[in-house]
Amino acid sequence: MFKKLRYFHGLSETICLASPADAHEAIAGWQRLRSMMTRRLPAGFGRDEWAYLISFLEPKNLEAVYAHNLGKPVTKPVLPLKRLLRPRRKVAIWLPNNVSLLGPLLIVLCSLSGIAVRIKGGSKKEDFTGIFLRFAKNNLPHGRLREYLSQKVEYAVFPHADPRGNDFFRDADTGIIFGSDEAVEAVKDFPRPLNFIGFPFPDRNSQAWLELPAVNDGVLIELLKVFAVYGRAGCSSPAKVILLGGTMPQAVKLQRLLRKLWNNVFCRLPPAATASQNVKAFQLAKAAGWQPVLTTNHASVIAVGSISLPPCPGEMTLSIVPATVAETVRHLPEAIQTVGYALAKPQDPRWLELVAKTQIKRFVPIARMHHFGPLWDGYAFWRGLFEEVELSDDYEK
Amino acid sequence: MFSPRGQGAEELLTRPPFGRRNEREFLRLVNVLTAHHLRGCPEYARIWPEAKVAATIEEAPFLHAEVFKQLKLKTQTRGIDHQRTLRSSATGKGDSSMIALDSYSNLLQSRSAGLILAEFIGPDRQPLFILDNLNASLRKDEISARFAAAMSLCPLSSEIVFLLSDPDEPLSVEWNEFLKGSRDHRSLIVYGSTWILWNAWKKEKMPDGLRRKLKNIRIQFVHSGGWKKLEAEKVSRREFDRRLLTGTHPESKVLDFYGLAEQPGMVFPFCRYQFRHLPLWADLVVRDIYSLRPTPPGVTGQLQFINLLAYGAPYHSVLTEDLGKLVPGRCPCGREGKRFVFLGRIPQAALRGCANV
Numbered sequence: 180m181f182k183k184l185r186y187f188h189g190l191s192e193t194i195c196l197a198s199p200a201d202a203h204e205a206i207a208g209w210q211r212l213r214s215m216m217t218r219r220l221p222a223g224f225g226r227d228e229w230a231y232l233i234s235f236l237e238p239k240n241l242e243a244v245y246a247h248n249l250g251k252p253v254t255k256p257v258l259p260l261k262r263l264l265r266p267r268r269k270v271a272i273w274l275p276n277n278v279s280l281l282g283p284l285l286i287v288l289c290s291l292s293g294i295a296v297r298i299k300g301g302s303k304k305e306d307f308t309g310i311f312l313r314f315a316k317n318n319l320p321h322g323r324l325r326e327y328l329s330q331k332v333e334y335a336v337f338p339h340a341d342p343r344g345n346d347f348f349r350d351a352d353t354g355i356i357f358g359s360d361e362a363v364e365a366v367k368d369f370p371r372p373l374n375f376i377g378f379p380f381p382d383r384n385s386q387a388w389l390e391l392p393a394v395n396d397g398v399l400i401e402l403l404k405v406f407a408v409y410g411r412a413g414c415s416s417p418a419k420v421i422l423l424g425g426t427m428p429q430a431v432k433l434q435r436l437l438r439k440l441w442n443n444v445f446c447r448l449p450p451a452a453t454a455s456q457n458v459k460a461f462q463l464a465k466a467a468g469w470q471p472v473l474t475t476n477h478a479s480v481i482a483v484g485s486i487s488l489p490p491c492p493g494e495m496t497l498s499i500v501p502a503t504v505a506e507t508v509r510h511l512p513e514a515i516q517t518v519g520y521a522l523a524k525p526q527d528p529r530w531l532e533l534v535a536k537t538q539i540k541r542f543v544p545i546a547r548m549h550h551f552g553p554l555w556d557g558y559a560f561w562r563g564l565f566e567e568v569e570l571s572d573d574y575e576k
Numbered sequence: 577m578f579s580p581r582g583q584g585a586e587e588l589l590t591r592p593p594f595g596r597r598n599e600r601e602f603l604r605l606v607n608v609l610t611a612h613h614l615r616g617c618p619e620y621a622r623i624w625p626e627a628k629v630a631a632t633i634e635e636a637p638f639l640h641a642e643v644f645k646q647l648k649l650k651t652q653t654r655g656i657d658h659q660r661t662l663r664s665s666a667t668g669k670g671d672s673s674m675i676a677l678d679s680y681s682n683l684l685q686s687r688s689a690g691l692i693l694a695e696f697i698g699p700d701r702q703p704l705f706i707l708d709n710l711n712a713s714l715r716k717d718e719i720s721a722r723f724a725a726a727m728s729l730c731p732l733s734s735e736i737v738f739l740l741s742d743p744d745e746p747l748s749v750e751w752n753e754f755l756k757g758s759r760d761h762r763s764l765i766v767y768g769s770t771w772i773l774w775n776a777w778k779k780e781k782m783p784d785g786l787r788r789k790l791k792n793i794r795i796q797f798v799h800s801g802g803w804k805k806l807e808a809e810k811v812s813r814r815e816f817d818r819r820l821l822t823g824t825h826p827e828s829k830v831l832d833f834y835g836l837a838e839q840p841g842m843v844f845p846f847c848r849y850q851f852r853h854l855p856l857w858a859d860l861v862v863r864d865i866y867s868l869r870p871t872p873p874g875v876t877g878q879l880q881f882i883n884l885l886a887y888g889a890p891y892h893s894v895l896t897e898d899l900g901k902l903v904p905g906r907c908p909c910g911r912e913g914k915r916f917v918f919l920g921r922i923p924q925a926a927l928r929g930c931a932n933v
Contacts, residue, residue, distance in 0.1 A: 451865045451922045455878065455897050458868070459640040466619040466647060476866040492646065 186256050187249035193256035194249050196565075197265045200293030201323060202245060208324025209236045209287065215318045223310045228279050232311070235284065244291055247553040248562045264565035266294040267376075271351035273366055274308065275358040276301035279409075282308025285355070286315075290327055292564045299347060300336040309334055345369055353564060356380065360514075378558045380414075383516035387417035387545055388507065391425060392523040394433070399440050401546045403497075405519065407445060407479070408549060410495040415517045415541075415548045417497065418490070423522075425501035430483045434472060434499055442475040449478040453495060460493025467491070469498065486510050508537060516556060517541040519548035584608065585857050585884035589687045593695055593855035594911035599633075602859065605884050606636050606892070613890035616651035620890040634861050634870045638880050638893040641838050644673040649889040656680070658888050664721040664837030673721070673837050678888030685841025685885050690731025692855055695911075696831055696845045697732065697796045703761050704733035705754055707768030707776050709743040721837035725800050726767050728835075728843050733765065739776075746775035755786050763794035769801035770832070774811065777820055787823065795828040797821075800835060800843070802921075834918050838894045841885050844918075847909040854914040858883040862902050863895070865922070873904040876919060897922045 185196045213236040220229050234240075245252060249264070270289060274282050282298060286308070289296045300308045312334055319325040337343050339362065348354050348371040355378045356363050363381040371377075387402055402417065409416045422430050449457075454477035464471040464482045469491050471482035480496040486506055491498035502510070518539050522530065525544070534542045540556045541548075553559055584605035588597070607629050614621045624637040643649075650658060659682065662675040706726045730736070737757040742748040746768075758764055768776060777797075779787055797820050806816065817830045833845040834852060844852035854860055861870050862877040871877040879898045886892035900918045907915050 448866060452897070452924045454865050455640070455922055456642070458895065459642045459646075462623045462640050462643050463646055465623045465625075466643070468622065477868075 185245075186253050186260075187245065187251060188253050188258055189250040189262075191258060192262060193253070193258045193260045195256070195260060195263045195570075196245075196249060197263060198293040199266065200291060200327065202242075202291060204323040205290050205293075205327070206238050206241045208319060208322055209241060209290075210238055212236065212315055212319055212324075216314075219314075219318075221310050221314045224307060228307065231280060232283055236287065241287070241291060244288060244553075244561060248559065261570050263568040263570055264562075265568065266292050266564055267353045267566050269295040269297060269351040270353040270355060270564055271348045272296060272298045273347065273354070273356040273358065273362075274298060274300050274306060275362065276306075279307060281357065282306050283311035286312060286328070286332060288561055289332075289564065290324065292561065293327070293331075294353070294564045295331040297333045297347065297351060298335070299344075300334060302336050302338045309336065339365065348375065351375070354378065355560060376563060378555070378560045378563060380556055381514070383414040383514050383540070383556065384411075384418045384512055385413075385415050385517035385519065385541075385548060386511075386515070387420045387519045387521070387548070388423055389420060389425075389433075389521045390423050390523045391429065393521040396440065398521040398545065399433075399437055400444055402519075402521070403437065403441055403444055405545055405548045406497050410479070412494055413549065415551075417519060417545075417548065420497060420499045421486070421507050422499060422501040423504055423507065427483070427485075427501055430499045430501040431470070434470075434481050434483045437481050437497070437499075438472050438474055441479060441481070445474075445478055448476050449495075454478065457493060457495055460491075460496045463492040464496065464498075471496070504533065508533065511537055511539070513538065515539050517543065517548050519543060519545035521545050585684050588857045588884065589684060589691065591856060593688075593691045593857075594853050594913055595856060596912055597856045602856075602884075603630060603633055603636075606630065606633065606859075606882060609884060609886070609892050610637055610890075612653065612887065613651045613892070616653040616656070617649055617890050619647055619649055620651070633859050633882065636861075636882055636893050638882075638895040639890055641673065641836065641894050641896045644675060644838050644891065644894075645671040648674040648676065649891075650676045651887065651889050656888055661718050662721055662724050662837065662840060663718050675838055675840065675891055676889040677719075677840070681841075681885055681887045686727075686731055688841040688855065688857060688883075688885055689728035689843050692843050693729060693732055693798075693831075693833075693845065696847075697765070697798070697829070699732070700763075701732060701734040702796070703757055703764045704729050704736045705757060705764060705766045706736060706738050707740055707746070707749065707766070707772050708738055709740045710738045721840075722769055722801070724837075724840050725769070725835060725843075728833075728841070729765055729767055729798060740772075746772045747778075747781065749776050749781070751781070751783050751786055755783065755789070758789070758793060761793065763796070765796045765798060767798045770799045770803060770816075771801065771805045773797065773799045773820070774806060774816060779823055790824045792825060793828075794825040795820075797828070797830040798833065799830070800833045804921075836881060836894060836896060838891050838896075839881055839883060839886070842881065842883055844916075847907060847911060847915075849907055849909050850917075851903055851907050851909070851915040852918060853907065853909075853911045854916070856913070857885065860902065860914055860916055862900065862916070868895075871901070873902040876901045878922070879916070879918070 187194045213233055216233050272285055300306050316328050348369050352372050352374050353376055356366055357380045360381045363379045406417055411418050457477045457480050460480050461471045461473050468488055469482040469484040471480045473480055480493050482491045482498045486500040486502040515538050627637045630636045657679045659677050659679055662677055664673040708726055737753055739749050741750055820830050821828050831845050833843040835843045842858055859882040861880040863880055864871050865878050876899055879900045880895045882893045898921055900916050903915050
């Protein structure tokens with residue numbers, strides 16, 4: 180049963196949210212956990228990931244989830260009340276291997292909707308989901324949030340071919356499926372209710388677009404930071420940097436600058452395996468016709484080449500290609516997700532026209548490449564956790 | 577026209593493997609081999625466009641071992657006759673190395689393995705029992721690295737018997753074949769990859785007649801390959817050797833050798849002082865992981881192996897993902913030349929993907 184009705188002002192209507200989760204209780208619960216998180220780091224988590232979670236759980240960030248998806252909270256309807264949202268029955272979330280915070284963040288987001296959740300974690304190595312869930316259940320005081328995590332969140336890890344996979348979506352009316360194209364394809368035929376709605380998030384890749392007049396050290400440091408978080412393992416990481424309207428000598432100059440900045444910005448030694456893999460990537464890039472350089476301590480590879488070359492190998496390889504806008508669009512990968520930009524005039528309507536003609540899902544400044552709003556790959560997934568009820572005009576104020 | 581014959585390794589392969597050599601001459605031969613690959617392998621030439629004649633062995637260009645997992649490199653020149661591709665078993669990352677073999681290099685590699693192993697187990701030919709399956713190891717145009725490692729012992733064998741009916745099932749040993757093949761012999765060699773040998777050689781699975789007979793046969797066990805699985809099972813080398821030797825002739829022995837799938841023919845057995853020695857036709861550079869600068873003896877780094885046995889593709893100088901160190905001074909075992917210890921693989925680290933929302 181819902182806890183209480185909440186109202187939000189959308190653009191021209193009031194939206195009523197009937198959620199079993201009391202937003203204030205949920206947010207306060209996470210806030211309590213947050214203060215414990217500042218004192219303890221569970222084994223398995225890295226400092227950076229834990230710090231990111233602590234910051235994500237700030238009340239203002241969680242309040243923003245409602246505001247971005249539903250509008251401004253109000254105490255009673257003022258505009259016409261035309262829509263009631265109530266959580267769907269259950270969401271089943273299929274996580275990929277080898278991701279960091281996706282599971283914990285989804286648990287938090289789902290807790291704000293009150294929907295029941297079933298999660299399958301990556302089977303190749305423990306992702307952070309199980310660790311975070313255990314930490315939260317063990318450390319939260321008795322209350323609504325702990326109750327929600329204990330009673331409404333199921334978490335299991337099993338291999339892809341496990342028979343439990345077949346039943347995973349059977350009683351869920353909502354599904355969120357992450358993974359490689361093959362993994363997403365493989366689960367699409369699992370039994371599911373007729374009213375099931377699914378949000379598939381298969382392989383995606385992203386690019387950064389730069390125009391020379393917009394390039395300065397600050398922009399390049401942002402670019403390196405955005406890249407360094409996940410290398411190319413992140414769907415929103417720039418697999419390629421396009422120097423729009425640039426020439427090869429300008430791209431080489433940019434490469435030198437990026438290498439110098441990398442060496443100044445990142446002083447920590449990478450894992451030994453990363454350093455070794457980067458030597459391999461450096462050699463493979465050369466064999467493929469790229470002009471790569473290794474950064475200090477072999478922490479990454481920065482390569483320059485033509486846009487027509489095959490992708491530059493290496494998880495920590497940032498490749499730069501000079502290209503015209505038309506060439507860039509012609510070579511856009513089909514699975515393009517985010518384009519992070521540093522443009523001379525980002526507000527120029529021609530960019531909007533260009534995005535409209537492509538499959539680009541996100542067009543944001545470089546610094547925001549990893550920071551998703553309410554839209555994930557074009558889906559308003561959080562709002563999709565709710566069933567929308569149309570209300571008659573009688574409810575209009 | 578390039579003709580590999582007489583380019584150098586052949587003369588070295590007529591001598592005892594561990595002794596003194598002319599270092600300048602060795603370096604010259606490495607440079608000749610590098611030039612040969614630069615001419616005949618376009619990818620290699622693109623990777624090392626700035627390569628010049630190395631003034632020291634540390635300057636010799638190398639390829640990262642995993643480059644062979646992505647590229648099937650071939651050096652194409654007249655006089656090189658490519659044959660099968662050697663494929664390593666897939667690693668945790670799911671891929672395997674592809675080494676283009678050629679008939680001349682095969683000859684050198686076989687001679688190399690024979691000479692080195694003869695130093696440790698004696699030159700006499702004996703029956704060789706291999707814990708593998710011939711059919712599974714030889715596919716059209718390909719041979720497995722596991723099979724190639726077993727074949728290192730070929731020059732020391734009088735006959736070869738394959739013992740597994742299922743190559744992936746160590747318990748599928750056909751003991752009757754062993755019994756039959758060993759009938760008229762007092763000494764023989766048994767080879768298996770480390771994990772298979774440990775799991776296959778179980779006395780309780782042997783027929784009674786064979787168990788009784790074992791104490792009269794001098795068995796030279798030889799194994800190679802990783803210890804990772806056995807470490808996970810908490811099996812020590814001492815326990816490994818003890819289990820194999822129990823119930824056999826008192827002169828039976830166990831020999832463990834290390835080698836790279838990317839460098840067939842090069843085997844590095846443990847000497848009795850637990851060191852591994854470089855033969856005349858090979859060298860080792862240990863490099864700092866983060867700078868690739870050579871490290872002095874005694875300092876751990878990434879191992880780069882160089883040899884004179886690779887003509888069909890540029891696998892004569894390979895930077896491995898293995899860690900080890902050179903050991904200074906002369907080995908009490910009496911072997912001359914460089915010696916080293918192998919310390920295991922570089923610990924793997926996987927990059928995690930996205931999820932900042």
